Amino acid sequence: MTNQPDAPLWRDGEVPVSPRFDDPYFSLENGLAETRHTFLAGNDLPARFCDGFQLAELGFGTGLNLLATLQLWRESGTAGRLLFTSFEAFPMNGADMIRAQSAFPELAAIADELAPFWRDGAREIDIPDLRFRMVEGDARTTLPAWQGKADAWFLDGFSPAKNPELWGEDLMAEVGRNTAPGGTAATYTAAGHVRRALEAAGFAVTRVPGYGRKRHMTRAEMPE
Numbered sequence: 001m002t003n004q005p006d007a008p009l010w011r012d013g014e015v016p017v018s019p020r021f022d023d024p025y026f027s028l029e030n031g032l033a034e035t036r037h038t039f040l041a042g043n044d045l046p047a048r049f050c051d052g053f054q055l056a057e058l059g060f061g062t063g064l065n066l067l068a069t070l071q072l073w074r075e076s077g078t079a080g081r082l083l084f085t086s087f088e089a090f091p092m093n094g095a096d097m098i099r100a101q102s103a104f105p106e107l108a109a110i111a112d113e114l115a116p117f118w119r120d121g122a123r124e125i126d127i128p129d130l131r132f133r134m135v136e137g138d139a140r141t142t143l144p145a146w147q148g149k150a151d152a153w154f155l156d157g158f159s160p161a162k163n164p165e166l167w168g169e170d171l172m173a174e175v176g177r178n179t180a181p182g183g184t185a186a187t188y189t190a191a192g193h194v195r196r197a198l199e200a201a202g203f204a205v206t207r208v209p210g211y212g213r214k215r216h217m218t219r220a221e222m223p224e
Helices: 031-043 064-076 094-101 105-119 139-145 169-177 192-200
Strands: 009-011 015-018 054-058 082-088 124-127 130-136 150-155 179-187 204-209 216-221
Touching (some): 015 094, 031 150, 031 179, 031 216, 064 105, 064 130, 094 105, 105 124, 130 139, 150 169, 169 192
Parallel strands (some): 054 082, 082 130, 150 179
Antiparallel strands (some): 009 015, 204 216
């Protein structure tokens, strides 16, 4: 069953806020800088990029992470194709996604390239350097059915206090089961129960400096 797209509220005319979770979709300070610090640098990218690199994400949101990752892939000159799978229970509609992405002029070229897909409500994108799949539905159901093995995870749900179902021990165990040896995960949260759940899933977990006013974030690595 497909959920109706979530319609965000708009703070200061440009920052989308989920009415369902009462949480902004990206940092009020600088969402792109936070994505680069937390998810890209947090997973040691682009140094690990290679043809067929599999990225997986809990919480697609506005698509900001996808745009920033594809930009970094292209800037790095990596040959081949990036695989990007995102698990999202409540997708934003295309018009709102495009509006949210317009807040980041550095990503305008890639945003414009992908905008027609969002307008059409696409859940799959196949272009020469990207194979994108959005898996719609509750990740507690959809992730166990996924056959992929991620080289890197973006754990980017709304805050654990407001969206606890995306941070539970059972779901983190599924993240672990769907991670390649040597794979990594990164998240903006340093909540103790999230770190413990990742450790229980088999990751070696470290707390590292966060972005902006967030003192700490979490990085995790699956042993080889």
